Amino acid sequence: MASTENSASSPKARHLTPIRWALPIVVVTLLASLLGVMYLDYIVDPEKNLHDFPIALVNQDDGDDLGTPEKPQKVNFGDQVAKGLQDAVPSDKIDLRVLGINEAQLQMQSAQVYGTIIIPSDFSKRLGILGVGSVVPGEISKPVITLQTNPRTGAFATAITQKFGEQALSQVQEQVGKQLTEQVKAELAPAPGGPPAPELTAATTLVLAEPLDIVVDQFRPLPGGSGEGLTAFFYSLLLLLIGMVGAMIIHQLIDSALGFLPTEWGPWYVHYPKAPISRVRTLLLKWAAVVTMAVLVSAALMAIAEGLGMPIDKPLLLFIYGAFVITAVGVTCTSTLAAVGTAGLIINLIIFIILGLPSSGGTVPIEATPKYFGWLANFEPMHQVFLGTRSILYFEGNAQAGLARGFWMSALGLAIGLVFGLGITAYYDRKGLERKPSAEAATPA
Template sequence: MTEAGGGAKSDAEHERPPGVIHPTVVAELRSFALWARPLAVVVVVMGLLGVMYMAPAVDPGKHLHQFPIVVVNADTGALQPGTDQKQYLGQQLLEGLQAGVDEQYPGKFDLDVVDRSTALTRLDNAHAYGAIFIPANFSSASFAFLGSAIGDTKVDQPVIEVFTNPGVGAVATQIATQFFTRSMAQVNQQFGERLTAALVQQTDAAGIKVTGAGLTAITEPINVQESAANPLPDNAGSGLTAFYYALLLVLAGFTGTMIISALIDGRLGFAPVELGPMYELRKRVPISRLGTLVVKWWAIFWVSLIVSGLFVLTSSLVGMYAPNKMALWMFGVLVITGVGIIANAILSIFGSAGLLINLIFFVVLGLPTSGGTVPLEAVPGFFRGLAVGEPLHQAFIGARSILYFEANIDAGLGTAIGMFLVFTVIGLIFGPIACVIYDRKGLIRRPDEATESTGSHAAAV
């Protein structure tokens, strides 16, 4: 179907006997632009996709930067046996730990010494990926264990607790676990050497001969106990369900916008609608660009109410751990609406090129900067800088807070809500501005005349 006017050719002008190819088709098939443009765009986008996806995932340890670990030193010290000097072995151990980390992992780990309450709060807020707790009796327990090496009384080893934080993600937990395994083994060895030297000095002064078994017992004196600060149930996907849920929300807003835009443009007569062999181009409805944009915005809002509920229902049906379903639904509405508003604004500003811009913004740049698979502290700095303005990262930290941290505002939910409000406001401002400018300049969504496939420049649309 074609519309009259505007220089469009009739169907009869294009009719040719069966088996005869129209000269225009032949000319177009020989055109360099027909083949070069799509090939160039696809190659560039896929090349960018490959680099963005593979670069952060290959070696997270190589890119570690200020990976947050909190340390609590509650040791109150104890008198060294045979002297009147009070020793603070916990502080000595901490200094050895910090020196070792600075030497072996310069800039990679951020060991922040805090009190117990602050440490627990940071774990609960996902601001720390692991924690080390040196107990109040560490010095006294260490000296008691030292004494047991030359006596008959069995004394328990001094204990240090280390905690992972599974809610921050599987890779972040793995990095924290590897750090604890290596660093605490080194600290244990150094502390054992120090205790061994103290034991030899003490026994030599008393004329006591220490057996090999007694020395062996204190070579690794510390009992390092590892556990999870915020353990997740089995149906939390090892901390990955938040990422996949956030990805669903962003894709719902992004792909929903593309579908809504195509269908509404078809209904209003701005684009053809094809269903199999059926082709329809409706008569254009006299509605402005701004009016069309508002219609699309309302459509994505109504979609967000339904689809967010559908995702919550689906999560329940598959048995996903989701204790705060109402918060999850409301956050989903915000994310889908926010993404839809800014995606539609981009389409209204850039037209068909907006499809490519949306793809790059929401998908190509979104996944590697999300922090959902590899934490941002383990990706190159370029990705960390992009993450702040990427909807997928904000959706992830918001979903993670709701699913794993009791919808704690300080665990990322507050930041996510604020950023999606910013995204929404940006779309609500710049989309209409562009539409009003285009409308006032008479750049309506209709060509002035049909454009020959191999002829002059295309008319403004």
């Protein structure tokens, strides 16, 4: 039978001592400070934090023969450009991977690289034609170097790739321009006793100074409704928040219904009689509620996303993955609450939110954050959830693009939550540690 006594009027009500009054303020201040460090440190200076940022370099240049039949001269300007890029790019910031075109495309499709620099097969031939054509009438075209961005890895990663390409290829433009200008001047140099060399016109000088056509292109552009690559991050955030917050709500309401916690409705205070149920059975009841919630909420999120026009190529896979992630997070959170009680709220907040969001890689790539974020990303739930969601939404569920890691890490988290929750509650039950007020708490102050 429910009781409706007002706790403030109870003679056993305990007054807050200064230490008890100050404790929540200290806890919130410490959490806020940790939150400030984590969130500001990863966004303040991404360029300074840049490390191991993967870019592919593809050199398809076949070279060309610029000599005469008597003195053949085989040249490969593509090799020179590739070597110059490798020497100029800071290896501590950029991981420049020299790959074939097929391997580079595979790594782009699986989100292993953020961009690709492509030197085409006719690069030397076109550069040689440009050198000759700059002083001979006729139509000529500049040799092309293509910078392919990978927009499905995120807008911030694309911006970093474009900035890198602008800086690195500008140096290539300048170096090739100087080399080509010197080569043309050498070819125009007069023979001993011959007529003077013709002067290069201003237009020719300008063409030779900037001989390359640098093209920025998108590799598999994102479809409309993808939020410039942010829908994967926010969908992942929803799955994580629902799993964590949903578990806390389920924990609170079931404990209230079983009489372990009081329930307040406005000015009314209700405390139901304590149900004769073990800790293990209570936890199993909460887990059943979490699983049911996960299925219903995943379906609701799918319907909302579809209604808002968000492109989903694999809806069934996203629904299953979403329900699985919510279940894994919810089970782990309820196990933490069952093990440590109210302090579990703080633990869950630190693990899933304070440490998780900055190390997710969903907005700023891990390679553009301080290195300890990369360490956190090895096990933090948010990063694993994001990789799986991004793979389903943008990379057709490619296992190598993050789905395999997202699934197995979520499965590991679920297993840890199940074993930990059952182990600790069974231990409490065997020790006779029932959920009831301690003798000290029951004694009037």
